[in-house]
Amino acid sequence: MKEDLLKVVGIRKWFPITKGVIGGLFGEVIAKQKYVRAVDGISFEVRKGEIFGLVGESGCGKTTLARVILRLTKPTDGKVYFENRDIFSLRGRKALLKFRREAQMVFQDPYASLNLKLTVQDLIFEPLKIHKITVNKVQDLENVEKALEMVGLHWTKDFMDKRPPQLSGGEKQRLALARVLLLHPKFLVLDEPVSMLDASLKSVILNLLVDIREKLGVTCILITHDLTTAWHMCQRMGILYLGKMVESGPVENIIKSPLHPYTKALISAVPTVDLLTKGYKIIDQTITGQVPTAIDPPKGCRFHPRCPRAMEICKREEPVFTETDENHMVACHLYT
Amino acid sequence: MALKVNNLRTYYFTFRGVVKAVDGISFELQEGSILGLAGESACGKSTTAFSLMKLVSPPGRVVSGEALFEGDNIIGMKESEIRKIRWKKISMVFQSSMNALDPVFRIKDQISEAILTHEGIDKLEAEERAKEFLERVGIERSRANDYPHEFSGGMKQRVMIAMALATYPSIVILDEPTSALDVIVQAQILKLIKNLQEEKRLSIILITHDLSVISAVCDRVAIMYAGKIVENSSARTLFKHPQHPYSEGLIGSFPRLSQPRHSRLISISGAPPDLIDPPKGCRFHPRCPRAMEICKREEPVFTETDENHMVACHLYT
Amino acid sequence: MHEYSKSTAFSILIGAIIVIGLFSMMIFGPFILSYGPLEIGGNALAPPSLNHLMGTDSVGRDVLSRIMWGGRYSFLIAMIAVGMSSLIGTFSGIASGYVGGKIDRLLTLLVDCLYAFPIYIMAVTVAAILGPTVVNLAFSVGIAYIPRYFKVMRSIALSVKEKMFIEAEKCLGAGSFYIIYHHILPYIISSTIVLISMGVAQSILMVSGLGFLGIGIQAPTPEWGTDLSSGRNYFFNGAWWVVFFPGLMIFLAVLGFNLLGEGLNAIFQERGVETYGT
Numbered sequence: 001m002k003e004d005l006l007k008v009v010g011i012r013k014w015f016p017i018t019k020g021v022i023g024g025l026f027g028e029v030i031a032k033q034k035y036v037r038a039v040d041g042i043s044f045e046v047r048k049g050e051i052f053g054l055v056g057e058s059g060c061g062k063t064t065l066a067r068v069i070l071r072l073t074k075p076t077d078g079k080v081y082f083e084n085r086d087i088f089s090l091r092g093r094k095a096l097l098k099f100r101r102e103a104q105m106v107f108q109d110p111y112a113s114l115n116l117k118l119t120v121q122d123l124i125f126e127p128l129k130i131h132k133i134t135v136n137k138v139q140d141l142e143n144v145e146k147a148l149e150m151v152g153l154h155w156t157k158d159f160m161d162k163r164p165p166q167l168s169g170g171e172k173q174r175l176a177l178a179r180v181l182l183l184h185p186k187f188l189v190l191d192e193p194v195s196m197l198d199a200s201l202k203s204v205i206l207n208l209l210v211d212i213r214e215k216l217g218v219t220c221i222l223i224t225h226d227l228t229t230a231w232h233m234c235q236r237m238g239i240l241y242l243g244k245m246v247e248s249g250p251v252e253n254i255i256k257s258p259l260h261p262y263t264k265a266l267i268s269a270v271p272t273v274d275l276l277t278k279g280y281k282i283i284d285q286t287i288t289g290q291v292p293t294a295i296d297p298p299k300g301c302r303f304h305p306r307c308p309r310a311m312e313i314c315k316r317e318e319p320v321f322t323e324t325d326e327n328h329m330v331a332c333h334l335y336t
Numbered sequence: 337m338a339l340k341v342n343n344l345r346t347y348y349f350t351f352r353g354v355v356k357a358v359d360g361i362s363f364e365l366q367e368g369s370i371l372g373l374a375g376e377s378a379c380g381k382s383t384t385a386f387s388l389m390k391l392v393s394p395p396g397r398v399v400s401g402e403a404l405f406e407g408d409n410i411i412g413m414k415e416s417e418i419r420k421i422r423w424k425k426i427s428m429v430f431q432s433s434m435n436a437l438d439p440v441f442r443i444k445d446q447i448s449e450a451i452l453t454h455e456g457i458d459k460l461e462a463e464e465r466a467k468e469f470l471e472r473v474g475i476e477r478s479r480a481n482d483y484p485h486e487f488s489g490g491m492k493q494r495v496m497i498a499m500a501l502a503t504y505p506s507i508v509i510l511d512e513p514t515s516a517l518d519v520i521v522q523a524q525i526l527k528l529i530k531n532l533q534e535e536k537r538l539s540i541i542l543i544t545h546d547l548s549v550i551s552a553v554c555d556r557v558a559i560m561y562a563g564k565i566v567e568n569s570s571a572r573t574l575f576k577h578p579q580h581p582y583s584e585g586l587i588g589s590f591p592r593l594s595q596p597r598h599s600r601l602i603s604i605s606g607a608p609p610d611l612i613d614p615p616k617g618c619r620f621h622p623r624c625p626r627a628m629e630i631c632k633r634e635e636p637v638f639t640e641t642d643e644n645h646m647v648a649c650h651l652y653t
Numbered sequence: 654m655h656e657y658s659k660s661t662a663f664s665i666l667i668g669a670i671i672v673i674g675l676f677s678m679m680i681f682g683p684f685i686l687s688y689g690p691l692e693i694g695g696n697a698l699a700p701p702s703l704n705h706l707m708g709t710d711s712v713g714r715d716v717l718s719r720i721m722w723g724g725r726y727s728f729l730i731a732m733i734a735v736g737m738s739s740l741i742g743t744f745s746g747i748a749s750g751y752v753g754g755k756i757d758r759l760l761t762l763l764v765d766c767l768y769a770f771p772i773y774i775m776a777v778t779v780a781a782i783l784g785p786t787v788v789n790l791a792f793s794v795g796i797a798y799i800p801r802y803f804k805v806m807r808s809i810a811l812s813v814k815e816k817m818f819i820e821a822e823k824c825l826g827a828g829s830f831y832i833i834y835h836h837i838l839p840y841i842i843s844s845t846i847v848l849i850s851m852g853v854a855q856s857i858l859m860v861s862g863l864g865f866l867g868i869g870i871q872a873p874t875p876e877w878g879t880d881l882s883s884g885r886n887y888f889f890n891g892a893w894w895v896v897f898f899p900g901l902m903i904f905l906a907v908l909g910f911n912l913l914g915e916g917l918n919a920i921f922q923e924r925g926v927e928t929y930g931t
Contacts, residue, residue: 269519290488
């Protein structure tokens, strides 16, 4: 049993809906406080060295979950253990900084995640500055060059003086990756790293990520809405719906024998670039409606209003996340 | 044949130089079929659509070419003439157009407006038709009175499709209709598009960079690169036997559920060229894994290799 | 080289000329004068002549000399006031906007109260309580303008802190001070420059206003507003120069700094740099 690098237990993140001045002053007297239940009780583990996929559509809470895992926001409930330490009980700047060196994130939007006013030079040396791990000019330059080479960028005076608006989407994303790699992290969260890139660039960056993982042995969480990306890159994955994890396990098991009706719908909704059949069959199995709001999720199983196999119990009771096969877990009354 | 485009050229005359956004493309749209126009950003696919609808804004303009629709060449028509066609006979759903809905008007009013601008029927009739089309695209009639902010992204996109259909056009151009949407909503929209094609014998041009969307709905595909069409064939043939190296690379860069996992994806090195000064000869040669000497000098001619399969590549001439 | 529109170039050019002219006059002027500002060197109410280029006032003092020396006071007070309000307003605004929460709400409330006060009444009150010395005047003018800086800087800090790259920096491990210094300050520089320029104009106007009302710089110390006020009585007797020249100086100073500020604002906007509060 490989050891767990990360253990997420019962994370809940509820965002209070702001009520304005009067509401804020009088509190609960006017109306019951409403919350957006972005993440509503998720637990899973990530094993050392693997790529774990968090798959779900928009509104499922995957980005919020990532921010909690990286301690960018406090959870309403639950704990996160990184190498068996509770990251929310870390005290002091030194401990926090150490965590930040070991756990990092590549953001989804390369156009928004870099300060447009700084040059590439400033941006690439920043991690060294922030963590005070500069050695001397020569050594730093070497490290920076190595990081840039690793992501496929080249050190030239011209390039160093550019600012993000002058870089392409792919170059920006690579720069963001290089900055993070300079810290030699053990753990990387990749939030939809290729969803905003062109098709041919997607494959380049995905290949790059595979290389990096092989060379550096970094453990990763890959957040994506695209099942085919998860299929390609991840060993295990978790399917998220409306703030809950509905199924998790080895990627092959889930794709070949999906259990939860939502997972099945996701798989059947993927239009594949592969035409042994005409492809209509794929579309016919979709479910109707759209993801409901996270403010007032359906009672019982959250998926029941759209579920083609909903039963009476689904409307009343929330299913518990249980193990069906080896490592294959699902939250559905069909299997309990 | 619903539409026949011959040698269309649209250039943008900017300070830095002339951007040859669309540089001599030709294709046919069969009646009642869905043609996919595929390519990455800046390959010219959206510009093609704008050119057909006389929506190219300065500093761009259509330089040459013709587009035959119902016997007439719609390129070069006067504004007054094309207005009779635009949205009446050929309509378009723009990229992210769901953001184009006016937040202060009700949905039914916005659709009615589209109808009333082109037909002289009375307001009630237009509203009725608006509700009818909303139903057609899978939205309950009762929601016609809502405002755009009460609709989700997928629903708004469907409203735009309803708006494009409400005037009973014969051709609909969809520019990235699902790129901002989740995969399940995307499947619902694609299903809708397919149904509409079957029910109403609509001829559709579907513009997208996402080959998986193309594979799901399109009958024929034209792959564009740097302002030119490099391959044009039936969808099935393209995905089974792509001929142009770019098509191969593009298809290969999409991971598939049927592929073995962790195999390396095919990636195309380099970046799309600058359209002001594209490479001499075949525009793809700097990135082509199978480039030959002749590719650097001569532009390949668009020729038919198999039945209804056309490629512009020296490997096949 | 960036091409700017005609009106921008015009504003900047004229504004700069006026401002530089005024500064030179204030700094170097007194050295080339023949008469001192308090010196009674001629007949009372003598019209402009070669001897007294701007004439003399009711007591016989050289108006030109009083203008130049008066300018020094106006500018001095304006500079201190602008310096004070911009420093306090900027730092508290950025900190309040960035930190947010209860502190932000409290500070905003306080500043809003200050802002709601009509600035002249406040300045008058403070000046009346503390007494019309240079420092006190600078203080009362300065207090009146803190809210402007606070609000603008706070809104910039609020909008920048929401940007995704700030979260990316936090994720890298950057602390609050690092982020404010390296990532938020670059965004406020342009707005600060514009606000300061406009602020000097407003301060000069206010100082003159206070002087005009009689609670600013007191006679016999020269000051444009005070002189303007005391010259009023003699205006209708034909001694136009006693009122005209102080008025002209106030006008030029305010015009010059405003043009400069607006020109800078337009330059920043044409370059695509965001500015607020103008």
